[in-house]
Amino acid sequence: MDASLQKDPLSEETRGWLLGLLWRPCAPDERATTLSMSPYLDYYSSRCQHFSHDGGIHLCVKSHSGLVDIADMILAGATRGQVCSSLACPPATNNTNRDDIDRTIHTTVDLCGSLLLMAQVGVHKFGFSRTTPLSWSGEQTLRQAVEQHFQPQQGLQPDHPRMNKLFTAKNLSLIAGIKIKWTNNIVDHLLLSDDDQSVAIFHHAEFLKYQQCLKSSPFPQAFIEETLRTLALLLPQNDSKPCRWLLAQITEHALDPCVARCGSLRAQNRRFEHFSVWHDRLVILQQAFDESSPRGIRQWWNDRRNSVQWYTFWVAILVFLMTLFFGLVQSVEGGLQVYLSWKAMNPGTS
Structure with missing residues (x-):
């Protein structure tokens, strides 16, 4: 498929062709559809557009077939150095030096890595803004770079051994006031930022599920x-x-609809010990949730973490409103009585 990387949007034919060659499932009946993988294909298209500005001079391939060829080498287990050595990058101009050519090759490999992982690979001007990159050295395969980055992190001790059922994205937003940032960069998943006021959640569930049935997933x-x-x-x-809250989020932010069909965890499966890679980020997020306090009427209404405190607060509000209401009624009644008394004493006054 020699369609240009700069062509947007991708045609339905190109989208189907990409899924067939870029991702090869173990069984033909496990092949994904362009509809189910539409969020990933939109990501693919946006990344290609971003890297291909200035007429594509920053890349050494100009078509989707060129990217697929590089992806095949990466998924076959070639190291970054081997992939870079195999690429011949013609100079953009007669004055292009070797450093510029090497930079173009590495940018192309970074693009391909980011498309395979849905992550920012390397540090350069084409990366996501304010996101965490994944490092990929020359002697590593992409799989080795992933394994090195996502090592088990269980250094933090949680306050409680298990996360309770109130620990959900909806409650993080409505109770703790933590902003949910839906991200396309899996490296940022569950990462708190903005002084613990926002958390990134990687929403491409269909992409993750499809990785489970591939012959060679990174x-x-x-x-x-x-x-x-x-x-x-x-x-x-x-x-x-x-x-219902999530469906509204899917519509508003164009999320992967499959994120609403990931099931749920039983109480015993919500224990921190069952998480290794994401353990420490979950501990930090749980602590931020537990330490938060409502900052508005809506958050007070939604905060049921302490039922005694919740009932006490709203009973106090109810008593205050009733006191205010009856005080107002008594004031009106007293004023009316004064007026009627004055009226009776001055019958001739209109």
Whole structure:
């Protein structure tokens, strides 16, 4: 498929061709459809557009078929250095030096890596703004770079051994006032930012599920499974209220609809010990949730973490409103009595 990387939007033929060659499932009946993978294909198109500005002079391939050829080498287990050595990049001008050519090759490989991982690979001007990059050195395969970056992180000790059922993305937003930032960069998943006032959540559940049935995924299967469990934890499918909230989020932010179908976790599966890669980020996020206090009437109404405190607060509000109401009634009644008394004493006054 020699369609240009700068062509947008991708045709339906190109989208189907990309899924067929870029991602090869273990069985033909597991092949994804362009509809189910539409969020990923939109991401693919936007990344290609971003890297291809200035007429594509920053890339050494100009078509989707060129990217697929590089992806095949990467998924076959070639190191970054081997992939770069295999690429011949013609100079953009007669004055182009070797450093510029090498930079173009590495930018192209970074683009391909970002398309395979849905992550920012490397540090350069084409990356996502304010996001965390994944480092990929020359002697590593992409799979090795992923395994090095996503190592088990269980250094933090949680206050409680298990996350309770109120620990959901909806409650993070409505109770704790933590802004949910839906991200296309899996490296930023569950990362708190803005002084603990926002958290990134990677929403491409269909992409993750499809990785489980590929012949050669760049992700370890245990990592994919754990990441999907974090989505089931924060976006439980069996709770009707979070689902309604999530459906509104899907519509508003054009999220992957599959993120609403990740299931839910039983109480014993919400224990911190069952998470290794995302353990420390979950501990930090749980602490931010527990330490938050309502800052408005809506947050006070939604905050049921302490039922005694919740009932006490609203009973006090009710008593205050009733006192105010009856005080107002008594004032009106007293004023009316004074007026009627004055009226009776001055019958001739209109």
